[in-house]
Amino acid sequence: MLEGKRIFVTGAAGFIGSNLTDALLEKGAEVIGYDNLWNGRMENLELAQQNRNFTFYKGDVRDYDRLLHLMKDVDIVFHKAAFTSVPQSIIMPQLCNEVNVSGTLNILNSARINDVEKIVYASSSSIYGDTPTLPKHEKMHMDPISPYGVAKQAAESYMTSYHRVYGLNTTSLRYFNVFGQRQKDSPYSGVIAIFIARILEGKNLLIFGDGNQSRDFTYVKDVINGNILAAESKEAAGKVMNIAAGKPISLNELTKIMIELSGKKGIEIQHGPIRTGDILHSYGDITLAKKILGFEAKYDAVSGFKEYLNYYKNIYSSKSKER
Numbered sequence: 001m002l003e004g005k006r007i008f009v010t011g012a013a014g015f016i017g018s019n020l021t022d023a024l025l026e027k028g029a030e031v032i033g034y035d036n037l038w039n040g041r042m043e044n045l046e047l048a049q050q051n052r053n054f055t056f057y058k059g060d061v062r063d064y065d066r067l068l069h070l071m072k073d074v075d076i077v078f079h080k081a082a083f084t085s086v087p088q089s090i091i092m093p094q095l096c097n098e099v100n101v102s103g104t105l106n107i108l109n110s111a112r113i114n115d116v117e118k119i120v121y122a123s124s125s126s127i128y129g130d131t132p133t134l135p136k137h138e139k140m141h142m143d144p145i146s147p148y149g150v151a152k153q154a155a156e157s158y159m160t161s162y163h164r165v166y167g168l169n170t171t172s173l174r175y176f177n178v179f180g181q182r183q184k185d186s187p188y189s190g191v192i193a194i195f196i197a198r199i200l201e202g203k204n205l206l207i208f209g210d211g212n213q214s215r216d217f218t219y220v221k222d223v224i225n226g227n228i229l230a231a232e233s234k235e236a237a238g239k240v241m242n243i244a245a246g247k248p249i250s251l252n253e254l255t256k257i258m259i260e261l262s263g264k265k266g267i268e269i270q271h272g273p274i275r276t277g278d279i280l281h282s283y284g285d286i287t288l289a290k291k292i293l294g295f296e297a298k299y300d301a302v303s304g305f306k307e308y309l310n311y312y313k314n315i316y317s318s319k320s321k322e323r
């Protein structure tokens, strides 16, 4: 159904955006990638750039006029560009708001003026905050802790509002702790990306808190599948739903398995103080995505990690051959 569609992907050079771009090109879509390269990398788009159906523009979602122009004749928008770091949003809440809220409004207005058929938005489980109810489901009260979570909540509400008042076909997907190939290994990245790099280098691991905190780690391929299903679904119009593996695992358990699977010896796990804005437990109910989209996660944290580890080892060995 996406074959021949003209698709605009914001955040295309990022972790999720670049994986999505490749999947869309594989389906025969024409993809216009848009990213200011703040956190994204052109190397993530190496495969896409070999495809004549791909065009890339370096630009900012805060630049409304540019978006208005580039989104001409676009059928579908996947809005993935964002200020993505929770700790940095605590340091720079205003910038986070400009990118994640005002930037999203720019996307919505450009989509409305250009008669875009569908917008799929990358929301986040952070909008639930640290509420005790588990699993987190879409009818729950939203109680975000960090400025990042607040901005995601506001942007998601704008998506729903634009559906209600202008009839735009918007769908927001609340991702839970996504991991997998091309995730950046930086202090602001997800824990799996940081730990996999350290484990392969034989370095010790630092867990913030006692490690009993749990997360619903979702493999990137499942997230991409959820996005494609949402773009193709008529029933998803105006809806908000969780996209998760649906299976929580504690950080202590996961790190133990990661070290075992890597085959590395002598790696120690150290514990530091808990980080402000971090939540204790998170785990998503995916009943709604299953009902509306027919979504089912094919991976859990361990099977996803095994695939990610193989990918990482291949990169490592080809880099060391280059040296």
Ligand SMILES: NC(=O)c1ccc[n+]([C@@H]2O[C@H](COP(=O)([O-])OP(=O)(O)OC[C@H]3O[C@@H](n4cnc5c(N)ncnc54)[C@H](O)[C@@H]3O)[C@@H](O)[C@H]2O)c1
Residues within 6 Å of the ligand: 010, 011, 012, 013, 014, 015, 016, 017, 034, 035, 036, 037, 038, 039, 040, 041, 059, 060, 061, 062, 079, 080, 081, 082, 083, 084, 099, 103, 122, 123, 124, 125, 174, 175, 176, 177, 178, 179, 184, 190
């Ligand atoms: N990774 C996760 O676990 C997770 C969980 C929930 C939600 N999300 C959401 O999914 C989306 C993609 O996240 P990701 O993990 O791929 O992060 P990422 O940082 O790799 O990708 C975000 C991309 O947006 C770009 N960007 C940032 N500011 C921009 C701006 N002003 N204009 C244009 N481009 C800009 C960055 O350069 C980057 O390439 C984000 O909206 C994020 O909030 C991610």
